[in-house]
Amino acid sequence: MAFIDSHCHLDFTEFDACRAQLINQCQQHNIKKLIVPGVTLAQSQALIAFSAQHTNVRIAAGLHPYFLAEYQHSHLAALTEFAEQHRSQLIAIGECGIDRSIDDLAVQTQIFEHHIALANQLELPLIVHHRQSHDLIAQAFKRCQPKKGGVIHAFSGSMQQAQYYIKQGFKLGVGGVITYQRAQKTRSVVAQIAPEHLLLETDAPAMPLAGFQGQINTPLQLPLVFEQLCQLKQITTPCKAGFKKQLYNSCSELFRI
Template structure:
């Protein structure tokens, strides 16, 4: 079976001592591509060189709301300049989005909508972060409609919200959260969504699977996410290969890889 981890942060320092071996192990498991999002300006600017060092890596560029304290008003112009210059090396704009746990929603919204405009200009999908903010994201989509879709990273909303995003051309990122029995709402929603609207992800080194709490998460856990998804959708062994191909094709088509 072949997989794509649609969201992992392999450039983080947690992987400095193990990165090359880890990527080799991923290849041996059939995890063919690893998509690494941008989260700050400096880190986004470094990702082209990072991707050249690792042939399995594909990259995005963006400003994550978690790092708003590092934001300077010049960053959007510099991000735009960089993405236009390196368009051929990018598969997405993001990670970007709106997070209600972080102050200054007005500024977050302005930055997010700049990312949408940029993705539209470059004909790229978006990697969208959310936290208690589906309503705010929907408002931004009304003001600034994404033309090339994207993925709602670590989706954890309602079935109605899932259907809304799908109508906007987005796919839903499915990761370790579905391995937790307490996440019944997300598990139920994912069980009802057709595979062409889902992407597998790990968010490594964060978002460990149930039973692995306290450990550094890695893309090697992606097959376990897949197995849990098969259980939720009651897909038995004879049909797993076809299901896996649908997920692989969904990711490959969105990011054109």
């Protein structure tokens, strides 16, 4: 059974010099599908051509809180029009969310709830970014209930928060964070969550694994994330193939790929 990297930014400039080679290497290492989220309006629009060039890439459209400085109110209507027009080429809405390290939480919340409503309209899952904002995301979910679930990207939170998201129909994104010993809370929670509620991801080029700090992260690290997850869940070699299949199916079923 192959891998799916459920979250990587292969269109970012860090990969301009090596993108084709990297995608070929992913195929050779059985990383068969790569999900690339949208982060701005222009970049989301450009992903249509990007995915056409790479048959193993699947895409989403969204406005990430990190790029709030580029945001204009007209972008919401433009995002909706774009997503409606390219519905058949999108597997999700996002990357979207709320981030307390960034100002204008009211604007972030408005944008996030627009994404939820758009995902509901198009019957697509969400790719959700969070940072110190689980409470704000839960409040947004109360006002605008997601209908098709999604994934909480780079999940780090308590067991209670994990269970809340799962009840809302969301899966938890598991990446390089679990390779750090200091991330004991996240490691403990992930170890207890059933595989049908987990997705593997790298967030390449960001979130390098322990031992690779300062290097550009790539989807080729996904097998190392898998091995670390196996260790946390005490899954032995004879059971790894079945576990990998469960993780693959979890992602494939959510995004219908």
